[in-house]
Amino acid sequence: MTLRACLSLAISRGFLAFLLATSLFGAWNGRAAQAAQTADPRVERIDPVLRDGRLELDADVSFVLNDQLRDAAQRGVPLYFTADLVIKRSRWWWFDRTVVNTSLTWRIVYNALTRQWRAGTGALSLPVTSLDQAMEQVRRIRNWQVGAADQFESGVKYSGQLRVRLDTSMLTRPLQVNALNSRSWSPTTPWTAFTFAVARPAR
Known part of the structure; x- marks a missing residue:
């Protein structure tokens, strides 16, 4: 060659x-x-539903915890997750009117002595088998009562926005400082927009 x-x-x-x-x-x-x-955390589905005279919200959220947050939770650090919801009605002659501005917070905590996870909202806290099962409450929002049905006029289009975030304001002060300097402690979904109208009641 x-x-x-x-x-x-x-x-x-x-x-x-x-x-x-x-x-x-x-x-x-x-x-x-x-x-x-x-x-990346994101809201995948939002479904406003009228039930028993109230507007309720169902939503599916993709929210995967990073290793740093999982490690902190397994060491007994309480984690708080908050869903923020805003619903407005547009007005052509003036600024949009805010009909609903509310939030829902979950608390997830592990007791190292009893080796038990607990998760819930407000004063209600129930035992769960694992951190992943606790996170299902955050990922699958169901029957969230956000307002009375008479707040919404039938046939009128309303616009809303929803996000879910790790609520660092409820952490201890040292962790709040750490959260300001670490992206691992600031996961949040983008604001996700949706629209709906309340159907006119059948005669």
């Missing part, structure tokens, strides 16, 4: 290796970006 042929073969093999490396890097980078996007 001549020197020119050997050189040409070496260049061809080097080029093929470069293409393979580029392809593998591109595929890995795409999977990494997809995984990062999947891990």
Whole structure:
């Protein structure tokens, strides 16, 4: 084999290796970006429903805890998650009118002595088997009563926004300071918009 042929073969093999490396890097980078996007908290579904004379909200939220938060929770640090909800009615002659501005907070805590997880809202706290089961309360919002039905006129379009966040304002002061300097302690979903109208009652 001549020197020119050997050189040409070496260049061809080097080029093929470069293409393979580029392809593998591109595929890995795409999977990494997809995984990062999947891990970002987000609101996936919002469903306002009238039940028993009240407007209730059902929602599905994708909220994966990072390793730092999981470790803190397993060490007994209480974690608080808050859902913020705003519902407005547009008015062409003036600013939009806020009909609902409310929030719902969950508390998740692990007792190292009893080795028991508890999760709940307000004064209601129930035992759960694991941190993931506790997080299901945050990820699957059901029957959240947000207002009386008579606050909403039938046939009128209302616009709302919902987000869910780790509520750092309820952490201890040292952890609040840490949260200000660490992205791991500030997971939140973007504000997610939705619209709805209350159906006119059947005659």
